[in-house]
Every structure is written in structure tokens, then in C-alpha cells.
Amino acid sequence: MFGGDVNIQLRTDPAGAFVGIRDVLAKADFRFVNLEGPLCGQGPLIPHKPNWTYADPAMVDALTWAGIDVVSCANNVTFPASAAVASLEVLDRAGIAHCGAGHDLSAARRPAVVQREGKSVAFLAYSSICWPFEHAATASRPGIVPMRAVTSYIPDPRVAEVPGAAPTVITTPFSDELDALVADVEKARNENDHVVVSVHWGVPGTVVANYQYTVAHAAVRAGADIVIGHGPHSIQPVEVYRGRPIFYSLGNLVFDWPVMHNRHMEGLLVEYDFDGTATIIPTARDGHNTAQILDGAAAIDVLQNLAAISAPLGTTIAVDGSRGVLQLS
Template identity: 55%
Template sequence: MRQRMVLGGDVNIQGRRDPAKAFAGLRQVFEPADVRFVNLEGALAAPSIDGVDIPHKPGWSHSDPRMVEALVTARIDGVSCANNVTYPAGAMLASLSALDAARIGHCGAGPDLDSAYRPLLIERDGTRFGFLAYTSIAFPYGHAAGPGTPGVATIRATTSYIPDPRVAEVPGRPPTVLTEAYPDQLARLVTDVAALRDRCDVLVVSCHWGVADQPPCHYQRQIGRAAVDAGADLIMGHGPHSIGGIETYAGRPICYSLGNLVFDWPRMTGRHLDGLLLDCAIEDRRLRTITVRATRRNPDNEVRLLDGSSEASVLAAVAAQSVA
């Protein structure tokens, strides 16, 4: 039995008169798929009364709940809600309710710790697909889920700096930046993946992480490889908005950033236009091959599949950042 799973990066849908058309340019990839999963970058919630939806992120606005129609029309089966704009708690809970009402699965956020870290399971013709979602990009206070408090599933990292040896002689030389995942949260991810491994045939870990237009940080490689060692079939990264490379580790792909897919936040207009789709072939309940498809938002901010020289240029950029 052959099946297809399509994975996409950051999706933000807002201000559309007809949200049903948001994914129209990707229909030829999405329609034949058996499972479709993306990162939902933005809560489906009414705007705050004072007009400030996220106090520490000026200019950010939540997506009207009716924008869920875009996901429904595209037949999105599941979304990650583990990211830095699934905030604050009231908007997050409203968004989860909107997804539930539309019968769209989700993971990475919830009303308490256990629900935030709970995997999403989808079954298609006897094949069990499992998804876990985490974010390393998160507000330091009131954002992570707790034992009795709502929030997102986090896997945080520390940052430290080693001054350049010549900085006293040559002011301004950049330091070496060191990052490490929090040991307890990394251990939780490993435990989560190992526990899910026995419950599914295809296991995907979704990670919101990284820095725009930069190679992967050490903590990203650390998390990605730990997830593979614990049993993940594929790591799908997102968060920087720019596309990133793909590392093959122990025979499994770690896709560091799929970039933007549909993205309507006005401040992203004309920026980070390229994205990647992972078109995954499943055979006999196992992930066999992955075809990387390139996308681009056009001047009207509508996403389209690329082909020919445009696609080749994007894929060459991915290859240049990749590690075999």
C-alpha cells in the first residue's frame, strides 16, 4: 500500500475575504495526499479589546477564527501550535477550540502540561501517523505550559558567548555563540518520542526553532539528533521564516527550516517569500522517500508551486546548506 504525507512550514492566515482560496496554488500537492500537516503560526482568536494582541510583539495581530476555513478547504489534517505567537493563554485556548470545532487535529499546546505535550495520532487505512510538536522560541514568562496552567510545549536552550581571542586588539570581532538545550526538556522529548514510537508507524517531530538566514545552532542539531536516536522518522523545522538545509543523520532527515508557506501577517509582505513542502511517500506503513517541493508567494501574496529554473534555484540553495 502506497500513501502520501505532505508537510509544510509556517502558516499564518489573516485578513482574507475568501480564506478558502489561501492554499489554492498548492492544490495539486495537497489534494492527492493522505495526511497534511503544517505549523499554524498565529492563534485563531478575536483581537484583544485594547488592540494589543501580544504585548511584547508590536504590530502582531491574531487571526479571525473564521480563517480556519482555509485549513478546512485545504483538508489540513493537523497543525503544530507550538510556537512563539500561540500566546497569550486566552487566545491559545480560543484557537484550540476553533480547531476542534473544525475537526482539525493539533499538538504542541494545551490547557495544561500533559495536554500540551500530548501527541497527535492520525490513522489512514491502517497506517498510524504520529506527530509531536515543540518550540524553542518562546516568551520567557507565562508561555510554557505548566502542571495546571495553559501554554505551549517548549524545549528551551541556553545561550552563552566566548569572546574572540583578538577582541582586545580588534574591537568588534564577533564572539562564538554557544547554545545547549535544557537537559530536562531534552530528556522529556526523548521520552515522548520513545513512548510514541510503539504507537505509530510514521513518527514526525515538529520543532519551532532557529535564527533567520543563519545555519542551524548547536542546540538544533542536538535536539534533532536526539529525536532521531529516540525513534523519530523525520524532523520538520520551522520558525526562522527563511528556508534551511537538510541533514541526514542515522539515515533520517532533519529538515531545519521549511520557511513560510501561506503567510499573511502584513509585516511579512515581500519578505521570506520562499518555502518548502515535504512530499513523503509511505509504503507498507514505512516512510520510504521524500520529495522536496519549492513554493513562493507572488506579488499578490498568494503561494504557488515553483517549477523549472525557479524551483532549481531554491533547491540548490537548500542543497548548499545541507549536510549529508
């Protein structure tokens, strides 16, 4: 079971964040989310991210209560290094596996591996949303695993005639970081039965940037069974590439950061069977910021919108009651 962005803070009862979806999560063999918010207490703030607040280490109880097995720590708020290290230590004490960040680049690139029913599943995590200074891990410094991209602009042909005409935006992944990701996936595939690749990327809205396609397709060609995206806080299209699902953004699952209150309320859970079945479960946060499973008309609306934005990629999503079934053939 895969979920999107999770930020837990300022709660007297951390477990309450997941009370509305715990029964659904419990049906899975393992559960994975993006932990967007280090569990490091007050810590050093991010001066260039206004109003940002970190989570208290006690908030890890929400993850353990919900049965979260693996989290990605590769995102823009796993920063600075001291906050990242403190959070990893909290996760280690709680017995929650993590990927995408580490005490050095080698540790950050190391996959989290979960064993189930004689099979091993490796989780790798990367972030394209990355501060340009002291954020990416190095051989001697803690941090995250970057998967950055270059942005360029092609002016509208009529811009001289029509001032303000929007340019075409072109994004291209850093070639060395893409090569490293491919090598990571190939190695993980050789050593495990299945590989999950998670990337923190994209911009709010439903438009997928060029580099996201390039990175996702390369990951699948290298051996990834599924690519899980998050970062824009909004739901983005789903693509099936070489029979493998790519979820460009699952949106928010739980997000307590006050700035996010009453914004980007909907998200997706994905129940994936490595034999080739993907079921999409719409969620939304309620007035108490608690994740709830949607049903009825609300669920159908989310699924129909997802099907509509995914159709240009050749994706077919069948709506079965309050669930979506992704056709992988």
C-alpha cells in the same frame, strides 16, 4: 505532506491562500503545517511583539479547504494562554488535529494521531522560540510545550586587539526539556507505527544553531521518522541522520501578517513516504500572498541553493526537473 509556517488573516476568501497548491496537497494521505497565529479574533495582544495581529476564527476555513489534517501550535505567537485556548477550540470544531499546545502540560505533550491505511502516525510539537513568562504550559496552566536552550558566548581570541570581533555563539538545550522530548518520542513510537517531531526554532538565515542539531539527533535516536523545523521564516539546511531526514526550516508557506508582506517569500513542501522517500517541492508566495508551486528555473534555483547549504552536512539532493529528491541512504 509537510509545510512550514502558515498565518492566515485579513482575507475575505480564506481558501484563496492555498488555491495555488491545493492540487498538490490533495495527493498526500495527510497534510501538516505550523499554524503561526492563533485563530482567536482580536483577543489580547502581545505587547512585547510590535504590530502583532491575531487571526479571526473564520480563517480556519483556509485550513479545512486545503485539507490540512494536523497543525503544530507550538510557537512564539501562541500566546497568551487565553488566545491559545480559544484557537484550540476553533480547531477542534473544525476537526483539525493539533499538537504542541493544550489546556495543561499533559494535554500539550499529547501527540496528535492520524490513522491511514491501517497505520498510525503520531505528531509531536515543541517550541524553542518561547517567551520566558507564562508561555510554557504547566500542570495547571494552558500553554505550549517548550524546548528551550541556553545561549553563551566565547569572545574572539583577538577581541582585546580587534574590538568588535564577533564571538562564537554556543547554544545548549535545557536538559530536562530534552529528556522530556525524548520520553515523548519513545512513548509515541511504542504506541504508533510512525512518529513526526516538529520544532519551532532557529534564527533567520541559513545557519543552524548547536542546540538544533542536538535536539534533532536526540529525536531521531528516540524513534522519530522525520524532524520538521520552522520558525526562522527562511529555508535552512537539510540533514540525513541515521537514515532519517531533518529539515531544519521549511520557511514560509503562507504568511498574511502585514509585517511579513514581501519578505521571506520562498518555502518548501516535503512529500515523505515513510518507506524512505523524500521529495522536496519549492513554493513561493505571489503578489496576492497566495502560495504557488514553483517550476522551471525558479524551482531549480531554490533546490540548488538548498543543496549547496546542505552539502556541508553530507546531504545529497538530486534535482529532478522542478523537484528535489533527498538521498536517505
